[in-house]
Structure formats: structure tokens, C-alpha cells
Amino acid sequence: MKLTIILAPYDSGYYHGGCGRGPDAIVAGGLVEELTLHGHDVIVVDIGEIGNEQGREISTGFAVCSAISEKITASRKDGRLPVVLCGNCLTAVGAVAGESADSIVWADQHGDLNTPETSTYGFLDGMALATVIGLCWRPMANAVPGFKPLEASRCMLVDARDLDAGERHTLEGLPILHGTCAEAPGLADRLAAAGGHRTHLHIDLDIHDPEVLQANRYAWPGGPNPDELRESMRDVAASLPVVGITISAYDPAFDAKGDVPPAVGRLLVDVLDALRKKA
Numbered sequence: 080m081k082l083t084i085i086l087a088p089y090d091s092g093y094y095h096g097g098c099g100r101g102p103d104a105i106v107a108g109g110l111v112e113e114l115t116l117h118g119h120d121v122i123v124v125d126i127g128e129i130g131n132e133q134g135r136e137i138s139t140g141f142a143v144c145s146a147i148s149e150k151i152t153a154s155r156k157d158g159r160l161p162v163v164l165c166g167n168c169l170t171a172v173g174a175v176a177g178e179s180a181d182s183i184v185w186a187d188q189h190g191d192l193n194t195p196e197t198s199t200y201g202f203l204d205g206m207a208l209a210t211v212i213g214l215c216w217r218p219m220a221n222a223v224p225g226f227k228p229l230e231a232s233r234c235m236l237v238d239a240r241d242l243d244a245g246e247r248h249t250l251e252g253l254p255i256l257h258g259t260c261a262e263a264p265g266l267a268d269r270l271a272a273a274g275g276h277r278t279h280l281h282i283d284l285d286i287h288d289p290e291v292l293q294a295n296r297y298a299w300p301g302g303p304n305p306d307e308l309r310e311s312m313r314d315v316a317a318s319l320p321v322v323g324i325t326i327s328a329y330d331p332a333f334d335a336k337g338d339v340p341p342a343v344g345r346l347l348v349d350v351l352d353a354l355r356k357k358a
């Protein structure tokens with residue numbers, strides 16, 4: 080397949096800090112070589128440093144989304160599937176916008192369904208999925224080229240086991256599909272029935288069982304091992320019209336042995352293989 084790997088090396092307004100170091104580390108771990116070996120035609124583009132002198136988390140976070148949307152638009156013109164490596168989950172807002180996605184799979188240890196009214200952390204990424212479905216930050220999100228909020232019924236949350244009280248409440252009131260990694264392929268059929276034609280696949284690497292693979296500071300027990308995640312996401316990709324992928328939130332400081340980059344390579348090889356077989 081023709082692919083563009085797009086790097087968004089930011090974490091909460093910080094360029095190349097924390098999870099902002101993840102995209103480069105994943106590429107340094109051999110991702111391009113691995114995908115090329117499996118027959119893909121890969122180019123890499125980096126959004127670079129986004130001009131925001133004040134370094135504000137919120138405005139920088141959305142500026143990153145706009146940059147991603149623009150890179151994806153260029154990539155689509157070239158017939159390339161975008162694979163975004165990002166430090167922040169909020170960056171998925173830019174991917175959904177650039178891809179004109181109408182549905183989403185959100186595989187994450189967290190729900191990211193807080194809003195400014197429910198967050199007790201003040202962490203923008205904890206509101207990322209809420210932003211995607213139009214629950215908050217609307218003026219900022221609407222300024223991202225191509226952004227349209229997705230319907231909650233076209234959203235599937237996978238293995239979000241660390242949910243805050245406000246998020247549980249939000250989830251109860253919305254028709255979001257929600258299940259474990261093992262249940263995801265079955266839920267994908269229900270997501271397909273909800274009528275989306277362009278699905279974005281978002282994977283926060285902290286979905287993994289932290290006892291097996293720890294991607295960042297969050298280490299809620301449970302979750303899939305890399306084989307289980309790969310199998311689940313491959314089946315999900317086989318049954319949904321995936322138009323782009325975000326791989327988010329790898330902080331190399333929590334992965335002393337460098338186990339995460341090769342796991343990302345294997346995950347993408349299998350997901351892309353499932354998409355290629357359908358093409």
C-alpha cells in the first residue's frame with residue numbers, strides 16, 4: 080500500500096517532550112524498514128515545530144491538529160493512507176478532519192471523554208474523544224480544516240478500563256459502542272451497521288497490559304498483550320472501511336528496554352495487511 084507516516088512530535092504543547100519523543104523513537108526503531116520489507120511504499124513527513132510562541136497547551140494542541148489535517152489532505156491527493164504517529168490523543172481530531180472520517184474506533188486505556196466541566200486533571204488529552212464527538216472545545220475543533228464532529232453512535236471505545244466518574248456518566252448517556260479488545264471484532268460489525276463509510280482507527284499505546292508492555296506513565300492493570308491487541312485490531316480493520324490510523328502516546332522514558340517500537344511495527348504490519356487484502 081502507499082502510506083504516509085506523519086509525525087506529530089508534541090505532548091501537551093511541548094515539542095519533543097514526554098510523549099512528543101515517541102514518534103521519532105518509533106521511526107528510529109525501524110518502522111519504515113519493517114513496512115517496506117512487507118511491500119509497502121512509505122514516505123515520512125514531519126509537521127515540524129508549530130509556531131505558537133506562547134506555548135499554550137490548548138492552542139498548540141489544536142494547531143497540531145490543523146497541521147495534521149493539512150498533511151493528510153496532501154497525502155490523500157497522492158493516494159496514500161495516513162498513519163499518524165503522535166504524542167497526544169487530541170491529534171486524532173486533526174486526522175478525523177483530514178480524512179473526512181465519519182466513524183471511529185478508539186482503542187485506549189482511557190475513555191478520553193472528559194470535558195472542561197468534568198475533568199479534574201485539566202489534561203486536554205483526557206477530553207480528546209469528547210472533542211471528536213463534539214462535546215467540547217467546539218470553536219477550536221471547528222477551526223481545524225475539514226473537521227466535523229462524529230456521531231456518538233458511530234464511535235467504538237475499546238478496552239477503556241480507567242474511566243473517571245464523569246466519563247462513566249457521559250458514556251451511559253450516549254450510544255457509544257464499548258467493549259474489551261476481545262469483543263472489538265464483534266462490535267465492529269455493529270459499528271459497520273451504524274452506517275459509517277470512512278472509519279478512523281485510533282490506538283493509544285497505553286491500551287496494552289502494562290505488566291507486559293508499558294507505553295507511558297499510565298499503568299492501569301489489565302488490557303491486552305501485544306498479540307491480543309494485534310489480533311483484535313487486524314479483525315477490526317478487516318471488517319471496517321479504515322481510512323487512516325493514529326498511534327499515540329508513546330513516552331520512551333517508560334520503556335527502558337525499547338520494547339514498544341517493534342510492537343508498533345508488528346501491529347501496523349498486521350492491520351495494514353488486513354486492509355490490503357480487502358483492496
Ligand SMILES: NC(=[NH2+])NCCC[C@H](N)C(=O)O
Nearest residue numbers: 168189193200202204205243
Ligand atoms: N489520552 C490520555 N493519555 N488520556 C489519559 C486521561 C487520564 C484522565 N482520565 C484525564 O482526564 O486526565
